[in-house]
Amino acid sequence: MKNAQINVPRLVRIKAGALQRLGLYLARSRLTPAALFHSEGMLPSILDAVRQSLRDQRITPALLCEVQEASVEEAVRLRSAVPSSCKALIGVGGGKALDVAKYAASLAGMPYFAAPTSVSNDGFCSPQASLTLEGKRQAIPTGPPEAVVVDLTVCQRAPLPLWHSGVGDLCSKFTAVSDWKLAFYRRGDPVNDLAALISDASVFQFMANPVSDEEGIRLLATALMLNGVAMEIAGSSRPSSGSEHLISHALDMTGARPRLHGLQTGTAAYLVSSLQGGSHHRKIGELFARTGFWDSVRKQPFSKEEWRIAVERAPSVKEDFYTILSERDAWPEFARMIARDPALIGCFD
Numbered sequence: 001m002k003n004a005q006i007n008v009p010r011l012v013r014i015k016a017g018a019l020q021r022l023g024l025y026l027a028r029s030r031l032t033p034a035a036l037f038h039s040e041g042m043l044p045s046i047l048d049a050v051r052q053s054l055r056d057q058r059i060t061p062a063l064l065c066e067v068q069e070a071s072v073e074e075a076v077r078l079r080s081a082v083p084s085s086c087k088a089l090i091g092v093g094g095g096k097a098l099d100v101a102k103y104a105a106s107l108a109g110m111p112y113f114a115a116p117t118s119v120s121n122d123g124f125c126s127p128q129a130s131l132t133l134e135g136k137r138q139a140i141p142t143g144p145p146e147a148v149v150v151d152l153t154v155c156q157r158a159p160l161p162l163w164h165s166g167v168g169d170l171c172s173k174f175t176a177v178s179d180w181k182l183a184f185y186r187r188g189d190p191v192n193d194l195a196a197l198i199s200d201a202s203v204f205q206f207m208a209n210p211v212s213d214e215e216g217i218r219l220l221a222t223a224l225m226l227n228g229v230a231m232e233i234a235g236s237s238r239p240s241s242g243s244e245h246l247i248s249h250a251l252d253m254t255g256a257r258p259r260l261h262g263l264q265t266g267t268a269a270y271l272v273s274s275l276q277g278g279s280h281h282r283k284i285g286e287l288f289a290r291t292g293f294w295d296s297v298r299k300q301p302f303s304k305e306e307w308r309i310a311v312e313r314a315p316s317v318k319e320d321f322y323t324i325l326s327e328r329d330a331w332p333e334f335a336r337m338i339a340r341d342p343a344l345i346g347c348f349d
């Protein structure tokens with residue numbers, strides 16, 4: 001389990017107005033010229049702020065392109081447009097643009113700057129990219145970003161369900177680590193204690209101030225970033241992804257309506273933690289009640305039938321990946337909770 005070397009972000013700026021200083025961070029790192037990949041339909045004011053920050057440092061982007069879809073094919077296509085004079089690749093926006101930029105940078109062997117405009121999941125700092133290849137979703141190893149730039153003012157303006165999605169994805173670390181430890185007890189799968197500790201601790205840090213103000217978003221962004229670091233330390237996605245992510249992946253494959261990743265993983269973590277025992281179920285429940293997480297789910301309730309199919313399919317989504325779902329027929333218990341738990345009223349139809 002010991003890695004010869006781990007890579008972690010060298011530059012981390014999680015603060016208000018950070019995007020206005022992006023050009024400065026690049027210039028100081030002597031990583032110019034740079035190519036910029038951004039989300040489709042991104043708010044013009046965000047893109048303007050980024051471009052102005054580059055102009056302030058007399059940096060002309062070597063390439064400015066909009067990412068249309070989160071696929072390997074798109075990353076390869078855009079990578080081929082990046083001039084060889086480029087010294088870095090910047091991804092600005094949501095998960096789609098960041099994953100494509102991260103993978104394109106790894107193909108080009110270039111440092112990558114991640115600048116998420118919301119904190120809706122832990123992908124912005126993870127050492128892998130979630131992309132489709134020939135239509136099938138895959139987690140492709142890329143290494144972590146060289147720099148993480150989170151503008152708290154920008155993230156605070158993002159719609160509330162995106163923040164709830166980040167809260168849900170963070171809570172799934174509780175269930176992921178429990179599944180990892182279960183795999184150790186049942187099969188001897190090695191656990192990296194430091195990675196597990198970082199993953200667990202990151203949730204508690206956020207719980208100290210679980211609100212969507214600037215400080216709360218700073219804590220959430222930091223916690224999600226540390227999860228990416230935990231994955232790099234572990235050399236696997238185990239610290240961040242367990243049975244709750246298997247259910248979410250199965251929903252992505254079989255469900256009719258794509259939903260925010262963290263709303264799926266968070267809801268699945270709430271259900272799975274009730275099977276795992278211990279105090280996580282209560283803690284997740286309290287956090288979701290305090291943050292209003294369920295309100296975002298109720299705006300567009302999940303389909304109970306889609307969840308039944310996904311939960312049944314989840315254990316076979318990833319090969320050789322032991323979780324609580326490997327040893328329990330979980331759906332009957334989940335169905336009972338969905339019917340009886342007052343917190344879940346209106347979350348499924």
Ligand SMILES: [Zn+2]
Nearest residue numbers: 121122169265
């Ligand atoms: Zn996730």
